[in-house]
Amino acid sequence: MSEPVFPLLILMPGMDGSGLLYQPLGEKLQQLELPFVIEPLNPHQDKWAYIEYLEQKYPAQPLVLVAESYAGHIATLMAIRGNLDIQKIVLMATFLETPTKLTQLEKLLPTSLIQKPPLPNLLLGKALFGKNSSQELLDLFFQAMDDVSSEQLSERIRDMRHLTAPTEQLSIPALYIQASDDWLVPARNYQPFKKVFTHLGFSQLNGSHLIAQTQPRQCAFLIESFVKKA
Structure with missing residues (x-):
């Protein structure tokens, strides 16, 4: 019997928009021989231009969207639009509504403090x-922050402040991966997804908000199992 053919995994980055932070997960997916491509957000004017770009690039190809953090609501919007053959969606430490009041800080503090936090590496890493x-993960973070402009970060944080969950329902199978110690996207952010996705699985991994970076092996195994599941 031939091996099952996997759809293409589209890795959609979080607020940094660079895709560079997907390096640890990408290595594990490659070891599992899962076909994937990282699609950065930064080259595009905004999330709507990003969505249109993906719709034009993959018009008929079976896809699994893998979205972390800021990208979760974008993947959901793409599924609602219905212009792609999205077979499944993986949602990692993400949100459909304003995730936390921390988004208000953008109005008070310069975005440069997000890109280059004034903390010693040890504290920043923790x-x-x-x-x-x-140090390897910290270096990836710094590279990702160098790739995004302060204007792009500000725009995304403003967008997060005004997010509301969609009222549509989706029958596309989805998996939500939650980080146990996520102070940026608290656990309550899982609830709106339960109202949108009628077939939603859930798994929690020990770690911080950047769960795909700190637990790439476990995330890759969860993705593989979910994609293979009939």
Whole structure:
């Protein structure tokens, strides 16, 4: 019997928009021989231009959208639009509504403090990656922040402040991966997805908000299992 053919995984990055932070997960997916491509957000004017670009690039190809953080609501919007053959969606540490009041800080503090937080590397690593912090992950974070402009970050944070969950329902199978110690996207952000996706699985992994970076092996196994599931 021949091996099942996997749809193409589209990895959609979070607020940094660079796709660079997907490097650890990409390595694990490659080891599992899962076909994937990272589609950065930064080259596009805004999320709507990004959506239209993806719709034009993959008009008839079976897809699984893998979306972390800021990209979760974008993947959901794409599914609602119905212009692509989206077979499944993986949602990692993400949200459909304003995730936290921390988004209000953008009005008070310069965005440069997000790109280059004034913290020693040890403290910054713990804040971003928890106990799984490493210099390699910190270097990836700095590279990602260098790739995005302060204007792009500000626009995305403003967008987050005004997000409301869609009223449509989707029958596309979805999997929500929650980080156990996520102070950027608290656990309550899972609830709106339950109202939108009628077939929604759930898994929690130990770690910080950047769960695809700190637990790439476990995320890859969950994705593989979910995609293979009939």
